[in-house]
Amino acid sequence: MSVNISKPSFQPYTGEKARISRAFDYLILVLALFLFIGSFHLHFALTVGDWDFWVDWKDRQWWPLVTPLMGITFPAAVQAVLWEKFRLPFGATLCVTALLIGTWVARIFAYHLWNYFPINMVLPATMLPGALVLDVILMLSNSLTVTAIFGGAAFALLFYPSNWPIFGMFHVPVEYGNGQLTVADLFGFEYIRTGMPEYLRIIERGTLRTYGQYATPLSAFCSALLCSLMYTLWWYIGKWFATVRYLNKI
Template identity: 45%
Template sequence: MALEQSQQRVLQELLKSDSEASKYSRKLDFLIVPIVVFAVMAAFHIHFMLTGGDWDFWVDWKDRQYWVTVTPIVMMIIVAAIQAIFYAHFRLAIGATLCGVVLVLGEWLNRYFGFYLWSHFPMSLVWPAIVIPMCLYLDLVLHLTRSYMITAALGAIGFALMFPTSNWFILAQFRLPIEIQGELLSVADYIGFSFSRTAT
């Protein structure tokens, strides 16, 4: 399909680096990128909070049974989708890492403004999970193998297995046993009992 004369003129103006049209095109790019980043952050944050949120909100819910099982499965959905988009269209194996960074940024904004400043929960009760090492590993597998199938098999297994290990160093201090009024509790349970919160 051939371009009309006016469309060819606009295209020629856009291709000139110092033209007025190319300057507006670049300004539009700088406007679109933050909007897309914010949209991905909002979509990933809402998806994660609705499906695995309670296990990631509270330190006493970060248990050995559900938190390590639910969180990687729920996160993998959008992380893999963004990774596939970046690799298919741009041949960049950075989609999972960018998605993880955007999620962590959204989580910290939510925890600081919503939980700490607004509801006065201590940050030691509501810190978000560490997800960037898992996303880096997923991108590394895709970069080295260049195969969606191997990334789906080896990358997903490593993604899930790295989750408890990458979070253990910050969680270990909350697993220490303490005795309160003759009862044996973990520090996380005691923090959870000390700060009342609504049920969801």
């Protein structure tokens, strides 16, 4: 049995009109790249910020919760426009890639080459695997509900395992001054940060860490729930901002 697929009613542009259309695409690509590096990076730096800047902030309790929760915002908003209006299935990947470019440039030139923080101390985390899955789920399901529940959850749950190969080595224990700490903690104590007294470092507060090996999965599943809700909220924020209204006065 064959499936009857209706032919598209529009005619593709040819000749000069096709070139005009293509040239406009390229202009938009350049515009979008810098837009999302600039805007998503500022949003991310001022909400996740310290957990992403410093290796000793990358704990089991807050880092896997805060990063995906704040990181799913722009991807959801951009997907709402790129998928709904243009059928382009790469909104999340575009945002996260732009963010990674911005963070890497800043970590190398602003932290390492200016103020001599070791690059291992300021490595950015990645959300790229989660973003790819988020885009694929939206493309295959074409459903906000399915993407919010399964894509949002996957975005959060994939965060810690996809970063473990990068940061695991800094979490090995060392004995220092008759106390036990991690290599990441040692970075934090040895490289003076005048703007960050120890009481500001928000890691593993409360009693979640007494749950032992369950601290990370608990944080990740908490983040999965919140990401599903955050995804939906930001989908609608993206749609609202993509208004095409003209006003008579402001």
